[in-house]
Structure formats: structure tokens, C-alpha cells
Amino acid sequence: MNLSGAKALLKSLEYEHVDTIFGIPGGVVIPIYDELFNQDAITHYLVRHEQAAAHAADGYARATGKVGVCMATSGPGATNLVTGIATAYMDSVPLVALTGQVTTDLIGNDAFQEANITGITLPITKHSYLIHEASEIPQTIKEAFHIASTGRPGPVLIDIPKDVQTTSARFEYPKKVHLPGYQPTYEGHPGQIKRAAKAINEAHRPVIYVGGGAKISGASEEVRALAETIVAPVTMTLMGMGTLPAEHPLSLGMLGMHGTKYANYAVTESDLIIAIGARFDDRVTGKIASFAPNAKIIHIDIDPAEIGKNVRVDIPIVGDVKRVLQKLIPLLKDTRTKEWMEKVQTWKREYPLEFGETGLKPQYIVREISRLCPDAVVCTEVGQHQMWAAQYFSHRHPRNFISSGGLGTMGYGFPASIGAKIGRPEETVFDLAGDGSFTMNCQELATAVAYDVQVKVAIFNNGYLGMVRQWQELFYDRRYSQTKLSEINFVKLAGAFGAHGIRVDSPSEVAPAIEEALVVPKPVIIDFRIEPEECVFPMVPAGAALNEIIDAKNGRV
Amino acid sequence: MKHTVSVLVQNKPGVLARTAGLFSRRGYNIESLTVGVTENEAVSRMTIVVTGDDTVVEQVTKQLNKLIEVIKVSDLTKESYVNRELVLIKVTADSSNRAEIMQIVNIFRARIVDVAPKSLIIEVTGDEGKLDALIGMLKQFGIKEIVRTGTLALGRGPKVIQSGKD
């Protein structure tokens, strides 16, 4: 069978079970869009900025576990994807980005709307392709989806010149990929697993430290079984939230810069850290020399390059964390952690997360959203509200907390929430947003309204680039340089796009507003006018050790 | 310290840029890099010589392994290996010193591959020490141009770095 490149592309996507694409057309992708017009296996969502196409595909991927797909034209369309691709790369999200390219005879000539997008994205993709001939399309798509979704997942970019889309070639979808240089290790080394079991069985003060890898691997059950078997506390990174439900008695919530005091104290006093699908990011470890100074470290990760990258590791195990844990757990005994658990529980009682009572507190709003829709998928932007969302929402499910952790991309949450809602239409999807971040991609209200994607946006409106303001308050003598934001009427903004807006000024209005948002059959924005100078606590100042953690009482000088 | 890293890659466009990028990102200047096809023409071998902290070179090696088109990476520095480089040297020469130069060339088992009234081109292969010594000796005559291939290396003994199944 002979097909045009454009047809072959769509056919190949169908073979990969793609039914959703986010994108914007342009000159060199018209042949692909022309084919989209003729079919109904794939739904294309027209977004209003390509960055949002990448973030929506990313949110869709994180919410569903499937590969997200976005598409853009050459040049500016492709470069607009860059932030979204980098965001997905940093958080190991399976994404396939399709870009149009100028015709093969013009490549390298600075042709109209030419950008070397494979070159630009080289360091932020797991892999990329520039297709030269239509016949390469099926094999390339097959490989791209395989690479994006296996091993440590990540974004793959495919650049397709316009003439390749219009020439025809024989189409046969390959059954296999042949990638001699790509063979991820899934099974942990049995000897290493034995050594890990021995270390765990001998530990007195173990702490389980869980990152995003546990979610990706679908290892929530195994993490819980591990914790319950050895009776050890579990702390999670921003990417790991929800792996063990927040209400679980062994959960210590988040660790690191804005982690709980008890998680940070537990890590510091631990004699054995069991790191699962985590990468010892500097926001997590604090000052590296003081990180878990008395602990042995077991590190389970599918990516060998993560082992020993930031901290010395005593027992590395390279493999899929779910499979490794399944092999490890049967070798474990109930360890002698009674005393340790008592100590941890004392810290938990003594140093709970807490906030003041004056005015409209953001922490209170997060608690109310958590109470009224405990099973919602929660997306966030980046800033203070992101940390409050991590700290105060009672996370229950691993794929229900979606946040840009590694890159920290403002403007991520809203388009990601649209992607998440499209991927899981039955569920309530909230974007917990900052007023600064939301305006970075608020044009996507048009997309949400056009496709009736009923996401609910809670704006924590403090009138500031709050997280930066907090640093200026604490470390720069309150010189609020360029962090005050001008007033925006978000209710009118919602109305202009055909969404529903609600303004909330006092605590008594919070629950009714959330309830209203849940029943209004539209995308909704709630403009919560929070205490403008509220800070996120506790906090480990940059470069300090985890136990040098400050809170609202000792934080302000 | 100096590391000689041998990398088997699929012979595809872009693979060189990806590989080199991993070094430059970390501020490492590649001292030399050679590429050529192997016994299997779908596979090329790169030999990269770079000076750097052991742990950083180890991290770069792991990152190299993550590249899809990289089949195998080995840091030859950890074992015993043979390394060779080929250099072409154009020196100023006329009838007055040609004989002296030829004598030096013979001692180093180098060859003269081009003769002109006012210059010679010398071809020499060897390891770094030998090449440096020869270049040092030729300086007195006036070196006009030098071009080097960069280091090639293979581990000693029967052990091979395999490109995997076909």
C-alpha cells in the first residue's frame, strides 16, 4: 500500500493508539492538517499557543500514563514548544512532539520560518528525528513511541519537512523496533537486591524516600507494602506526592526546601535511606554534605546515570522500581523500628504544618478544596501556591497531582489541567494557580471553552510574584523589586472568554465558591483574594541543611 | 586526568552533535575526537580524548550511554590499551638541511610524503610521546603547518567492545 507522508503519519499514530493531539497549524503542516480533516480516529484540539499544546499533551500523559502528542508548524511554532518539551524532559514525561519543517531542498538556507528545531531541542529531548523520506515515517513513529514511553520516559521530537508529507511511499507498519543502543534495564541485579534486603533488615532508623519514578512505574502498592512490612516512614518529593496517601500513618508528606519539619528531621537522623525513583535534587537534599549524614543509602532507579550523581550511594539497584520492590519485599523482616517510629510520631505531633487565622489564608483554601473534592486531579502552576497545594491537599492517588517539578514552569498548570481533563473526563480537575503564573497561559481559556473542557481554576491571588517576593522578604530586606503585580479582574477575564468567574474575599465564602464551581457546567475561575504577604513555611533556606529549617515563628527577623 | 573514551555508535546523522554536546555542556574541551566506521558498516567508533575529573567523566560516560544511538561506551583509561595518532607536518627545508631532516625522520620511523624546493611534508604515526618528540626536533627548521588525526585507541588483548547483535 502506498500512502502520502501525511497519511502515513496519521495511520502510524493510529497504530500507536493515539486519539488525542494538541496543536496549531501553519504553512508547512497544512498537508497533515488536511489529512486530519478527512478522518475521525484522532481528535485534534486547537490550542492558542504552542507552549500550551506541549503542556496539555504533558498533562494528558501524566494523568493517564499514555504518551501525549503535540504538533506545531516550523519556525516559531516549533520554538514555542520548547518550554513545554523541556518541562516534560525534566519530569520524565512521555511526549511525542511533531513539528513541520521547510522542504528538504531549503533546509539550512534560513528559509522562511525555518528553525533548526532538532538542534535547539537536542539537550531537552530523550531523542529526536529529522525525517528525510516518506518511507521512514512508520519506523520513526514506532521508535519514537517506544523510546518516549519505555525505560525512563521522556519527550521525543519528530521534524517532518513539508515535501516528505506530500510524497508517497510504501506503508507497512513495523512490528518491532531495532535499537541496539537502547535496552533499558528492568530487572534489578539479584545480588544487589539481597544486599539491600540485608541492609534494611539491619537498619534501626530507616526512611523511605519516594520520587516521581514510583508513579511512573506504577509502584504505589509496592511502596506501601515495603513501608508496612518494615514499618518505616515514607517521605515523598513533589513528583512523588500521592504515591502513599497523605492520611496513611506512615506518611511524612514532602521533604526538602518546603517539606515538613518531621520529614526533614527523620531524613537527617536516619541510618538508612531507601530512595525509590528519586534523584536527590538540590531542592530535596538541602546542603548535600549534611544530607542524611549517618545513613547508608540504597538507590533504586531505572536510570543508571542517576546513581551516584548527587550523593554517594552504598547500594545501587538499577531497574524498574516496581519489579525491584516485588523482588525485595519477600526478603524483608519486620525490623526493629519501634523506638524510631515513636520518635518520628513525636516529631509529627510536635511540628505539624500550621498557619495563622487572620484574613483569607491560602492554606485554608487548599484544605477546603481537599475536603470538598478529595479525589480531584490537582494541577498547579509554580510558586507559593504550588507549595501550599503540595503541603495542604490530602493527596490520595499517585496520578492526581500534576506539577512542574524539575523545570518549575510558570504557566504549566492551566494547559496541563486541560490535557488532564481531556484524558480523564469523568474526574474533577483543578488548577491551583498563582495570579502571575495563570496569566502566562490564560489565553487557553479559549480552548477550554471551545471544547467545553470544564476545568476549575483556583487563583491564589496575592497580587505578587509571591515566591520571589517571599525570598525578597526573607533574604533581601524586603526590597520588592519587580514582584508587585497590577490588578486584574479575573471574573471579567473569565466572562470575556465565556467561562464562569467567582470572586472570594473572605473565609466564609470559600466553601460556597468551591461548591458553585463544581456545579457550574463550564470552565470556572475562582479569584481568591488571599493575604498578600503570606509566606510558605516551613522553609530550608537555599544552601542550608535540612534540619536548619525555619518556620513562621523563627523565620522573620 | 586524561581519559580516552571509546564509543560505538549507530552510523546516523546527528550522533556526533549529541555526543559532543554532552562534553561541551559541562565545560569540557574535547582534546581530540575521531570517527570512522567499524567492521560493521552500520556502526561507527568514536575515540574521544578529554581531560577531566574522574567522577565527572564517569557521569558523562553514563549520559553517553543514555543516547539512543550509542551502543557501547568504554573508558579505555581503566585498562591497558594501544593508542595511535597520525600527523602530517610541513617543515621548511632546502638543500642545506634536507639531509639532516631526513635523518631525524628515519630515526622516528616517519616518512616524507611530499618534497618541494622549500618544504617537506612528513608523515608520522605513534603515541603522543613519540609525536611530541619528533615535533620538538623539527621546530628548529621551522614548522609551517601541522595536522593531526586525533587519537585512535583499542584495548589490548582478546577482549573486544562488541556492537551487540548485528
Ligand SMILES: Cc1ncc(C[n+]2csc(CCOP(=O)(O)OP(=O)(O)O)c2C)c(N)n1
Ligand atoms: C516561566 C517562569 N518564569 C519565572 C519563574 C520564576 N518564578 C518562580 S515562582 C515565581 C512567582 C510566581 O508567581 P505566582 O504565579 O503569582 O505565584 P505565587 O508565588 O504568588 O503563589 C516566579 C516569577 C518561573 N518559575 N517560571
Ligand SMILES: [Mg+2]
Ligand atoms: Mg501570586
